[in-house]
Amino acid sequence: MTLIYILLGLIALLGLAYVFRLGGQAATGNKPFFRDMPFGVAFGYVLAAALLLFSVWYFFQPTETDGVPRAGVIFFRWAVQGFLMFAAAAYLFRLLGRSVGTEGSKKLFRSMPLTAAFGIMIIIVYAIVSIFAGVIAPYGQEEVLGAANIVPGGNPAIGGNPEYPLGTDQIGRDILSRLIFGAQNTVGIAFVTTCLAFLLGGSLGFLAATLGGWLDQLLSRAVDALMAIPALIFALLLITIATAWAGSASWQVTIYMILIIAVIDSTRVFRLSRAVGQNIVVMDYIEAAKLRGEGLPYLIFREMLPNAYAPLLAEFGLRFCFVFLTIASLSFLGVGIQPPLADWGTMVRDLSQFINFAAFAPNVAVAPLLAAGAIALLTVAVNFVVDWMLHKSSGLKE
């Protein structure tokens, strides 16, 4: 039955598209824009317009019928409002960047797409929150407060409490504070891990590129073998072994995880830095420096590193995303960052049952999505920035 409605709607849209093109041709005196428009494109315009109309109509639906909340409408409103708010904030941020700061940064902001401005804004916010988590958070991350399962939203009528704007979890810890401390733990650990991976992979890669010979062969083959095992699987295997071997106190598990993920990800960094380094090592200025009698450290740090800066920085962003997602996934599976440390992956797993209440209590279902959304927001932001940087440095215009 639903299928028939969908089919009928599609046929109506096809007809509308035909009328739209015909009408456009008639109204504009057969301008090339309408004359050369393929039917598929006309259909695309009509479909987009229909979707837009439907969203506006759906947005202004009443949020409840006879006292029963209509969860679909509420979630849709939140999504749209969130999207518009972020877009507006990014726009304002870009305006701010265009008018404040040095000449160089102003120029940078002028050429920046909105997505990249959004990414930079989110990264700055996350950095501030994670550094000053102890100051911002209203409660401690391990602090068990009196009441458990307070509904997010702070509305006492539906089980909220204005003192805990995002509610509390099953054992009564404030979700807002845990989200803020989660930023510190998850982002901080991911950042440290990425730095370690870069230190290890980058230095070995440059060494392999400059020295060559058997060292290069040895390292490259070892990296090939390590890369043949999927990263998440390998990390899980190694963490199992490490915990079975040296005890499973929670701080130990975290240390293992940092080291293991750093090693696994350093193989990818090694590949890139070796490839970049090999391109640089054959340049004339390296030859000149060698003839001058410069030592290996000078060659690597003063000649090669500045020239490999752009690809390595982009790789750092991407690598950070991967590491961050791996850590979040591991924590979600229960083998990553261990409680009582607050962490977004663990929070998603702990709160995930609440999503089943979404149909009749939309506020309750928000809790697990908040933590998962916090992860997604940061990775999306970093990816936007990296995408823009790559686009800018490659000079792709087509």
Place this chain on the structure above:
Amino acid sequence: MTLFVVSVIIFVAVNALPGDFAEAILGQGATPEAVTAIREQLGLNQNALTRYFQWLSGALRGDLGVPLSQALFAGNFGATAVGTDVTTVVDQIIPRLKNTLFLAGVSAAISVPLAVTLGVLTALYRNTAFDKAMNVSTLSAISSPEFFIAYVLILFLAVLNPIFPSLSNIFPGMEFSERLTRTMLPALTLTLAVTAQMMRMTRAAIINLLASPYIEMARLKGLSPMRVIVKHALPNALAPIITVIALNLAFLVTGVVVVEVVFVYPGIGQLFVDSVKIRDIPVVQACCLIFAAVYILLNLTADILSIISNPRLRHPK
């Protein structure tokens, strides 16, 4: 060859630990008899090289050993005979591997055509609003963690509009359509996770070719843009597209771990995570080997397919 090296790595990683493994798994309160029994049963009293070749030859014959949980039980309660009522690792893995392959197959069947179609469309209408919207949404889909996508899908397709069940507990002997419905949500999650990457690569591969002289020629002949892309650009862009598809299929098989846990899907990823939690080393070892094997095989297939798809590589001079 690579698989052999990987098996060595996995084995060495598991066995290069100091101390006795049997004691580690039994914990502090182990009786000496139990430790000896476990050691006998796992063959830990032989040296490492012998054990490795035993494990490898066993693996080649399809015998991956006994799960530790079973061995532990046998060791503690004195049933030393392997066989009678003890299930082997292979018995545990095979049905779950089938489930996982089914899931991966369903999501591949959805995502590959979708990705190639969208890739061609975005290449055709590049730099339009449609292309930019697709760019932003695929970038977001790539970078969101799988469980975020999974929960959003559960929220909209299972809880708010009950179209699909949120728990995909399939079991043998189920009707195909029922099985498909229950697999749909995890399959959709995986589809969202991999489609974006494939689509972007398809688009990039096609756009890279658009500056070539023969595309110019086709355009000057007056062919429609759609025809230029599908008939002239796409066949030449096949090699990178196939590579990225194979890589993403490999991701489908290995990336299922998180998705299976979210949807409680009885696949190999779920088994893997459960074994990791109870430190059941033989099962973990076996799962790891299987994942690595699939990964390597798909990469190999990609290489072969990209040679087949390119006549210049097919007929070397």
